[in-house]
Amino acid sequence: MTAPLLEVRDLAKAFGGVAAVDGVSFRLDAGAVTAVIGPNGAGKTTLLNLIAGGLAPDRGRIRLGRVDLAGRSARAVWRAGVGRTFQIPTPLASMTVREAVQLVFAARTLGYWRFWQPLAAIGHPETDPLLGRFGLDRLAGARCGDLPYGTLKRLDLALAMAARPSLLLLDEPTAGLGDDARGPLLALALARARADGTAVLFVEHDVDLVFGHAERVLVLDQGRVIAAGPPHQVRADARVRAAYLGDQAAPALGGDHDGS
Amino acid sequence: MSVYLVQALSGVAAGSVLFLISVGLTLVFGLSRVVNFAHGSFVMVGGYLGYTLTEAFATGPLGFWAAIALSALAVGALGGLIERTLIRRLYGAPELLTLLATFGVGLILKDAARLVWGPDDLLGARAPGLGGSVAIVGTPFPTYDLVLCAIGPIVLALLWLLFHSTRFGLAVRAATEDREITAALGIDPARLFTGVFVLGATFAGLGGALQVPRQAITLDLDLAWIVEAFVVVVIGGFGSLPGAFLAAQLIGQVQAFGILIVPEITLVGVFALMAVVLVVRPRGLIGGVVVPVRAAAASPATRAPARAGAWQRLGTAAAVAGLAALPLVADPYRLIVVAEALILALFAAGLHLLVGIGGLVSFGHAAYFGLGAYGAALTVHHLGWSMTPALVAAPLAAAAGAALFGAVCVRRHGIYLAMLTLAFAQILWSAAFQWTALTGGDNGILGIWPDGWAAGPTGFYLLTLAVALTGLAVVRRIAFSPFGFALRAANEAPARAAALGLPIRALHWAAFVIAGGLAGLAGGLYAFAKGSVFPQVLSVAVSVQGLVIILLGGLQALSGPVIGAAVFHGLETEIMRATELWRLWLGALILILVLAGPGGVAGAAGALVRRWTGERERAAGADRS
Numbered sequence: 093m094t095a096p097l098l099e100v101r102d103l104a105k106a107f108g109g110v111a112a113v114d115g116v117s118f119r120l121d122a123g124a125v126t127a128v129i130g131p132n133g134a135g136k137t138t139l140l141n142l143i144a145g146g147l148a149p150d151r152g153r154i155r156l157g158r159v160d161l162a163g164r165s166a167r168a169v170w171r172a173g174v175g176r177t178f179q180i181p182t183p184l185a186s187m188t189v190r191e192a193v194q195l196v197f198a199a200r201t202l203g204y205w206r207f208w209q210p211l212a213a214i215g216h217p218e219t220d221p222l223l224g225r226f227g228l229d230r231l232a233g234a235r236c237g238d239l240p241y242g243t244l245k246r247l248d249l250a251l252a253m254a255a256r257p258s259l260l261l262l263d264e265p266t267a268g269l270g271d272d273a274r275g276p277l278l279a280l281a282l283a284r285a286r287a288d289g290t291a292v293l294f295v296e297h298d299v300d301l302v303f304g305h306a307e308r309v310l311v312l313d314q315g316r317v318i319a320a321g322p323p324h325q326v327r328a329d330a331r332v333r334a335a336y337l338g339d340q341a342a343p344a345l346g347g348d349h350d351g352s
Numbered sequence: 353m354s355v356y357l358v359q360a361l362s363g364v365a366a367g368s369v370l371f372l373i374s375v376g377l378t379l380v381f382g383l384s385r386v387v388n389f390a391h392g393s394f395v396m397v398g399g400y401l402g403y404t405l406t407e408a409f410a411t412g413p414l415g416f417w418a419a420i421a422l423s424a425l426a427v428g429a430l431g432g433l434i435e436r437t438l439i440r441r442l443y444g445a446p447e448l449l450t451l452l453a454t455f456g457v458g459l460i461l462k463d464a465a466r467l468v469w470g471p472d473d474l475l476g477a478r479a480p481g482l483g484g485s486v487a488i489v490g491t492p493f494p495t496y497d498l499v500l501c502a503i504g505p506i507v508l509a510l511l512w513l514l515f516h517s518t519r520f521g522l523a524v525r526a527a528t529e530d531r532e533i534t535a536a537l538g539i540d541p542a543r544l545f546t547g548v549f550v551l552g553a554t555f556a557g558l559g560g561a562l563q564v565p566r567q568a569i570t571l572d573l574d575l576a577w578i579v580e581a582f583v584v585v586v587i588g589g590f591g592s593l594p595g596a597f598l599a600a601q602l603i604g605q606v607q608a609f610g611i612l613i614v615p616e617i618t619l620v621g622v623f624a625l626m627a628v629v630l631v632v633r634p635r636g637l638i639g640g641v642v643v644p645v646r647a648a649a650a651s652p653a654t655r656a657p658a659r660a661g662a663w664q665r666l667g668t669a670a671a672v673a674g675l676a677a678l679p680l681v682a683d684p685y686r687l688i689v690v691a692e693a694l695i696l697a698l699f700a701a702g703l704h705l706l707v708g709i710g711g712l713v714s715f716g717h718a719a720y721f722g723l724g725a726y727g728a729a730l731t732v733h734h735l736g737w738s739m740t741p742a743l744v745a746a747p748l749a750a751a752a753g754a755a756l757f758g759a760v761c762v763r764r765h766g767i768y769l770a771m772l773t774l775a776f777a778q779i780l781w782s783a784a785f786q787w788t789a790l791t792g793g794d795n796g797i798l799g800i801w802p803d804g805w806a807a808g809p810t811g812f813y814l815l816t817l818a819v820a821l822t823g824l825a826v827v828r829r830i831a832f833s834p835f836g837f838a839l840r841a842a843n844e845a846p847a848r849a850a851a852l853g854l855p856i857r858a859l860h861w862a863a864f865v866i867a868g869g870l871a872g873l874a875g876g877l878y879a880f881a882k883g884s885v886f887p888q889v890l891s892v893a894v895s896v897q898g899l900v901i902i903l904l905g906g907l908q909a910l911s912g913p914v915i916g917a918a919v920f921h922g923l924e925t926e927i928m929r930a931t932e933l934w935r936l937w938l939g940a941l942i943l944i945l946v947l948a949g950p951g952g953v954a955g956a957a958g959a960l961v962r963r964w965t966g967e968r969e970r971a972a973g974a975d976r977s
Contacts, residue, residue, distance in 0.1 A: 181845075
């Protein structure tokens with residue numbers, strides 16, 4: 093058995109005495125796609141933020157390959173090869189889409205320590221291909237602050253993936269999008285990840301999408317993992333059903349749903 | 353032994369007064385998150401009212417204390433009026449705007465006081481019946497100070513009771529802890545805010561009035577006290593009542609014993625204490641409220657920086673050509689005025705990079721202007737350097753200072769950062785005042801003249817023009833370089849920037865150093881323009897001037913500092929020529945700017961045009977229907 097890409101062991105974080113993440117352990121192989129689901133307040137976003145850096149766990153380990161990520165800064169985690177998106181992306185409001193992407197490529201090579209040459213004049217050969225891959229080429233000159241929400245999320249994804257990370261963290265990638273935009277965005281993210289060999293860990297509320305796209309599903313409840321495995325196995329799990337029944341409507345799990 | 357006891361007691365008396373003066377600042381901040389720069393003006397007005405009323409009524413102890421109480425209540429009423437008309441509009445605004453607006457109020461109150469009481473210092477009579485002294489273990493101690501020692505703890509006890517046993521007090525505490533809660537409690541938050549503001553102003557007025565028998569009442573009391581009150585609030589913890597008391601007493605002791613031990617650095621000691629507390633315990637000695645860092649959306653500069661189109665390029669070229677040709681047409685006086693405006697533009701250009709692009713509100717940028725001015729003056733005065741090397745030393749000294757202070761400042765955000773920058777500027781200001789062997793203290797350093805070729809108005813003007821244009825060009829390059837974009841990203845979307853691997857602190861530090869260096873260059877030029885340097889170049893007023901300029905010109909583009917400096921210096925020169933009351937007009941200008949919005953003159957004009965055309969369109973639409 094080969095070593096996993098990401099190994100999380102006994103991870104815990106409490107806020108003011110309330111355990112948000114309480115002893116979570118799991119593994120993620122290179123190129124694998126795992127979804128994290130659970131009722132509201134289950135600790136999904138906290139788990140993602142602990143891995144993404146800038147938030148120190150109370151205990152536990154986060155290993156990416158040979159690197160220990162627990163308690164590191166967001167910048168250090170990015171340097172280790174992790175990209176992330178945000179549930180509600182904040183636009184780089186004053187920049188054009190192209191400038192934002194150019195900045196990301198500059199960031200990869202410490203190019204931001206250049207004070208004289210204009211960013212626009214430096215350029216990067218991967219800028220246009222990246223814009224094309226995420227369907228942003230026609231919007232390259234648009235200001236990020238003026239983009240519609242769905243496009244902003246697509247740009248956020250492109251920025252997170254520009255450095256071809258080995259692991260991509262998606263925090264509710266489809267939140268705030270209309271029904272017809274949710275599927276395509278997640279599909280785009282996963283297709284690009286597959287093409288780059290990037291593993292994906294994503295938090296998602298839309299359970300139909302999760303069961304349609306994830307290879308494995310991790311179910312959190314009150315900060316603990318209550319089930320983990322392939323979608324069909326998780327869906328049949330009695331504890332998962334109970335957790336969801338206690339919080340929201342059971343059909344959301346999609347067990348008796350015709351579409352799943 | 354008894355000397356120390358008396359010294360400690362006078363520390364307690366000073367601490368008591370300081371507590372009265374600071375308590376309002378901390379309570380208002382805790383509740384509304386507004387840092388009220390005009391709070392020191394309440395002390396000043398309280399002092400003047402106290403002088404007038406005690407002169408009129410203080411024939412006996414009863415009349416004296418009635419006059420003191422009446423002064424305090426009058427200041428409280430003034431505070432209520434200002435809160436209702438102005439402060440109310442600032443709740444939730446970025447700290448840059450609240451600091452500037454309340455500074456503007458302070459300017460207006462200062463000139464109002466000058467109108468009523470005149471520019472001369474006023475010495476009040478001693479308190480009836482308390483004019484003598486008592487022997488403390490054989491050493492005389494003023495009886496009046498003994499009364500002050502008691503007043504501080506009494507006020508603390510009364511406020512404690514108010515906040516722990518009245519409905520109003522409980523509501524204030526609840527709202528300070530959690531701002532959302534007031535609505536749930538069914539309390540009108542507007543009343544709560546006004547009430548606390550009036551309370552704070554009243555005690556500030558009391559503190560000022562109580563100073564009448566102790567010190568001369570002057571127009572400078574406002575800035576002197578506000579800066580000390582800031583120190584108390586920071587050390588005690590923003591919004592903490594017991595913290596303010598403890599910090600005031602601590603500062604009272606530091607000052608009392610500092611004078612015995614190292615008289616030269618008492619002022620430095622107080623500000624250094626504040627800087628240490630901000631770094632080690634940012635929440636203060638007794639857990640003040642945690643101030644959330646405002647989202648980028650609330651910071652004034654989220655609009656795109658202007659890129660130069662063909663017309664702008666043409667306009668810039670024309671402006672540069674016009675400035676270069678100015679000596680052909682302008683008289684020497686006008687050349688000097690324009691040179692001064694160019695120096696201000698250079699100073700503000702660095703601030704534009706720091707505040708407008710980086711979103712770091714420095715409230716102590718005078719530190720670097722002053723380091724440059726003193727750097728140039730000291731090398732000329734003590735080392736006998738000529739102008740050219742001194743003008744190289746100026747930005748280097750300032751950049752070195754910015755590198756040192758910036759390393760500490762960039763570890764904090766928002767209001768904490770603003771207070772830290774202010775603390776460092778005040779440290780330098782007090783050092784310039786007190787280290788007379790090096791700086792000449794209040795007498796300044798004289799005889800800093802340019803080299804022969806730049807000694808005439810035209811020569812110096814052309815030198816200033818060349819240096820300022822170079823500085824502006826550098827800032828423009830930097831603004832559109834990868835560094836400039838990274839700095840902007842860290843301001844507009846900090847979490848996104850960090851998750852893209854941008855080293856935010858290092859970027860901020862670099863911006864600090866660059867802005868400091870440019871301010872230092874401006875300061876160096878200023879020293880040669882004036883031929884002298886005084887501690888005033890390091891004062892809060894200079895820092896605020898820089899912020900007013902970039903706000904006046906607009907935060908979005910580099911034309912902001914230039915237009916701002918031109919308008920500001922032009923107005924200042926004209927107003928100062930026309931009237932003594934330039935502070936009044938400057939204060940009013942600041943208020944208009946802040947209330948009109950952060951777009952500056954250009955932005956305001958644009959908004960007016962949009963509104964006008966919008967109304968015409970609406971009118972046209974109404975005609976059709």
